[in-house]
Amino acid sequence: MKSVLFACAAVGGLGAAPALGQAAPAAETTEASPAQIVVGTPVIDPSGAAVGTISSVGPNYVVLKTDKHEVRxxxxxxxxxxxxxxxxxxxxxxxAQVEQSVANLDELLKPGAMVHDRQRAMVGTIEAVEGDLVTLKLASGAMVRLPKSGFAPGPNGVVIGMTAEQLQAQLPAPGGG
Structure with missing residues (x-):
């Protein structure tokens, strides 16, 4: 069986791995107004202490860079x-939340584990985990390799940051390269 390597869109929310900044950001805004979040904006906690800086901005998300992690x-x-x-x-x-999430994800990324998409539809099962790559057997039987950063703990186990249809659409046509 052919194995294909994809760059998977990162999963949003705190439950995602720290490499979330790998998702392609939308056009970045460079001018700030009181109601805009822009690249370079410092972020504070309720007491006024620094949390981090906005490193990229998307349509409905931002990537916040702390001293240790980038979190979408x-x-x-x-x-x-x-x-x-x-x-x-x-x-x-x-x-700490990101580190706990990563630890939980490593426990979930095991051969035989079912993987769902962000809409909770079944995508496939994990065949193997090698280093930073996960081999996933899709319901169609196709095998794909995705980076661990494209997975996150979800309500029903492991989720990926795209829909099953989006992943399937990236596969080469049968008989094609």
Whole structure:
């Protein structure tokens, strides 16, 4: 069987692996206004302590870079306060949450584990985990290799950051290269 390597869109939310900055950002905004989140914006916690800096901005998400991780979060996770853009967790709490999520993911990424998409549809089962790559057998029987950073713990086990249809559409046509 042919094995294909894909760059998988990262899964949003705190449950995602720290390499979330790998998702291709949308056009980045460079001018700030009180109601905009832009690249380079510092983020503070409710006490005013630094959490990190916005490293990329997408349509409905941002990537927040702390001293240890880059985390993709919903824009709704932030509040505009007089002291600056505010996030509800401290830098230490956010780093700990990401590290716990990564540890949980490593426990879930095992051969035979079922994988769902972000809409909770079944995608396939894990065939192998080798280094930073996961081989996934799709329902169609096709085998694909995805980076671990494209997976996250979800409500029913492991999820990927794209739909099953989006993943299937990236496969080469039968008989093609």
């Amino acid at each position: 979060l919903s824009k709704d996770s932030f509040a505009f306060r007089p002291k600056g853009l505010t996030f509800s967790m401290t830098k230490g709490q956010l780093n």
